[in-house]
Amino acid sequence: METNSTTDASVIGKIWNKRPLIISGPCSAETEEQVIQTALQLKETGKVDILRAGIWKPRTRPGNFEGIGAKGLPWMQQARKLTGLPLAVEVATAKQVEDALHFDIDVLWIGARTTVNPFSVQELANALRGVNVPVFIKNPVNADLELWIGAMERVAKAGVDKLGLIHRGFSSYGNTEFRNAPMWHLAIEMKRRYPGVPFLIDPSHICGNRHMLQEVTQNAIDLDYDGAIIESHIDPDNAWSDAKQQVTPQRLKELLDDIVWRKETIASEELHANLEKLRQQINQLDDEVLKLLSLRMKVAEQIGQYKKDNRITILQTNRWNEVLERVCKSGEKLGLSREFVTQYFDAIHLESIKHQDAVMNQHG
Known part of the structure; x- marks a missing residue:
């Protein structure tokens, strides 16, 4: 199937309001073949609304794979052309926003390492001024609700009218069960303060492994989250980054099929x-x-x-x-x-x- 190289704004609007909203794709774009094959398999599941891939990867230590860079953006364009799936990438600098928009990326998200820095968020907000693109904001790395709120306010003041939130857990000393402790009470408070804003769970980064993904996703859905962003790769064990937390598209389908999708209200x-x-x-x-x-x-x-x-x-x-x-x-x-x-x-x-x-x- 071939579609236009860009996604119609009305389609993005419809997807934005879909429940559950599912975003999936590899942690990192590695090769053109890997991106396109993952996209085709995700499309085949019938479960995914938006294709994600890490183009720029902020890593804790130098020497780790830090993303393929802007040369991966045409790969994503080709994946959209073949599948019709809108595209989402993480941005951390004004230049990355510029590159992403140049290649018609449909949805942007601000990562946890960026949300923690108000100067970085303001830089992104300035770059987004006057741009009609939806933006998700992940919680900051540390457990500070005010930083998360501040990021929302900065981007909103730039005129972005489609804002969403992603709960990816918080770094905490002594935490052994999760890669990033969910600290559900903080996420619930954020959800309470922004009741009309799409709120997604990122179980991949909370868990740091595959075997807990379903449990954490179900927990979030039980708490009335609006969907999930889950990392998927055609060959997870050999992924160039975060191999342990990624699943194949087929496993993603099985996981989502097993989730009990609950409603906030009942008709009867x-x-x-x-x-x-x-x-x-x-x-x-x-x-x-x-x-x-x-x-x-x-x-x-x-x-x-x-x-x-x-x-x-x-x-x-x-x-x-x-x-x-x-x-x-x-x-x-x-x-x-x-x-x-x-x-x-x-x-x-x-x-x-x-x-x-x-x-x-x-x-x-």
Whole structure:
């Protein structure tokens, strides 16, 4: 099948609003044959909406393969001509934006190593001013939501009206399970702040391996993500970069076929009514929890007054350790994870300290 060398804007608009939106292709464009064969096989799956390939690859250390460069862009053009799939590439400099647009790349994304640097993001935003091209922004390497938000704001101010977000996980010291820890709470908060923006999961970079891709993708879909960007290669084991996390197009199809694609809303009035009853129960329980927490803080204030009168420090480490151990054991019996109980009571403890501190420092 042959198509035009560029993708019609109306087609991009339709794809942009598709759910789920699936972007796939090799981590790196290596050879023309590799790019085209991967594209043809991905097209054959019937699952992929946009073809991606790394043209420029920012690597942690020099000497690693850093991408084929702009000479790979015509390969992608040829792949689009043969498959009809729109194209997406990562850009990190104004020159890369210029090259990508010169070769009519349909969608751009800003990578994690770029998002972390406001100067770099601003350079890209300036290069994108007046350009009608959709842009995805990956979360920054480090766990800083403000940097992610700042990148969105900078690109939006440049006039880009089609903006999307990609959650690719965060670097974290001591993390062993994932290549980049998902830190779901940060991604969920970002999704909450930008509810109308397409939000994709990048399980390839979160996992750093093939065997966890489906689990992480399903987790994201359960959280109402809008799709995924997953790396695929015709010969993953011999890929020039990130070999362990790439899958063949056939394996990609199997993985996506096994995902349970959920919807945010349901059409059946009966089912919706049943769900609403359960939500009302949640609302009532939340109200009760808040009332109990308020009562707990009043007791904490009384304790603060006693400590003030007797010149006792607010923080009592041994007492807090005893409380935490007790509630963790109780929580586990009630089906609550130790991690959740610890985080929950840490927050309660900090609020309690604030109340006691206010009592300690009040005059009169």
